Amino acid sequence: MTKAKTRFNHENVTKTLFRVSFPIMFMSLLFASFFFVDSLMIAHFVKYDDGRTGAAVLGMVTPITTFFFSFITIWIVGNALNYTKLLAQDNPEAARQSASQAIMMSIVGGLSLSMIVALIAKPYMNWVGGKGTAPLTQEQIQDGINYIIVFAFCYPLFSIEDTFIRTQRAEGKGLSSIIFPVISVFINILFNWIFMGVIGTGIYGAALALMVALATTVAGAFLYSIYLRKKGEIELQIVPKYMKPNWPLITVIVGFGIVSVVRRIAFSYNSLLISIFISQMGEGWKEWVTSATVTANMLNQISLGMLQGTAMLLSYWYNSGQKKAAKEVMWKGFVFVIGIQFVVAGVMMLTGSQILSLFDVPGEMKFLRSYYLVALMLIASAAVTFGPFMYASLKDGKSSMAHIVIWIIVVTIFQFSFFYGFDAAKPGNEILYIMSLPISLFAAWIFTLPIIITKYKSI
Helix, strand or coil, rough: CHHHHHHHHCHHHHHHHHHHHHHHHHHHHHHHHHHHHHHHHHHCCCCCCCCCCCCHHHHHHHHHHHHHHHHHHHHHHHHHHHHHHHHHHCCCCHHHHHHHHHHHHHHHHHHHHHHHHHHHHHHHHHHCCCCCCCCCCHHHHHHHHHHHHHHHHHHHHHHHHHHHHHHHHHHHCCHHHHHHHHHHHHHHHHHHHHHHEEEHHHHHHHHHHHHHHHHHHHHHHHHHHHHHHCCCCCCCCCCCHHHHHCCCHHHHHHHHHHHHHCCCCCHHHHHHHHHHHHCCCCCCHHHHHHHHHHHHHHHHHCCCHHHHHHHHHHHHHHHHHHHHHHHHHHHHHHHHHHHHHHHHHHHHHHCCCHHHHHHHCCCHHHHHHHHHHHHHHHHHHHHHHHHHHHHCCCCHHHHHHHHHHHHHHHHHHHHHHHHCCCCCCCCCCCCHHHCHHHHHHHHHHHHHHHHHHHHHHCC
């Protein structure tokens, strides 16, 4: 067994939580910066004859690519939790089998998902792009189709990269969580400029740039794993004979990961609803939804890193019999996550005018006020997503499903009621729908609070 097993010190939970979470926070923030940089460069380089920028198209394509991205987390997160559990049980050989199966699933499952998304790209864009009083032009719809197709074939690369990095991190090697995302960001920026600025590809050049950046980091993460393995610092090793489908092991990985998938689907479902409703509004709202969502998503990664660090330690300590430490990390993780979100929401509000101007959103006050409501939504989203992260670590599928079903039902009822009840597609009424975003998530948290309290007491 490697030294990694002794590095999760349960004597000082707070210190260990921040040591584990910081690399995840940094990686997640840089990962999200891909999309923020893409969005800014798309708004700058891609201009249309009707005065719109590529940001108007991006606001319509991002929710569908994010929604299907949720499905690849089933083996990414499932393997990470299973791998951590196996290390805690001092079973490195089984851990290697788990990682090898996750790589196989990344290739086969990722490519299968890519083809499905490529097939639905055209009908989706024709539907959502033609809605409302300010529909997209045919040129803009075709650009959106191209972007979705290219982005879809990034799924296998996303999956392989994340599998390597998460398994290295599970063994106490968080350096790759910092190095490779930094390299990716610079490569991404360079090729964004080449594809969109020099060649003039349109918005799908951003997806091409992302593909190049991911291919580079996959190679780097793989070579770094070999290096660490040769030094005897990690157990991670991708063994070809273990990549043959092992259905009992796949079932275990899926069992760990299914909660993450459903949770991400719930969150991306919320984004998809927002995109569909916003598409029915007038001029400026398509650019607004891009600016608001990519900024919120990027800033949200800080608390998401803390959530993932909390979940990893909860799984490790719970499975290794350290129940007191597991309980402590659970409540401290929640406090830190909410605290982070209050700070992040404040930053988002203070920079609202500047961010909106970067995306060429009209300077009307209704857009800024709506942006503030999205900042408040960040606090609510952290509260409501905390529970499913913890249930996944404890492999409690029933609590997770109950929590997520309540979450989806509440969000659906509030958003549909506010949009159609207040006739939010009518100019001047749009902000009444935006109000439903933080309200629906806070309501979902209140309704699911008894579940997480009960689970906490049972540890």
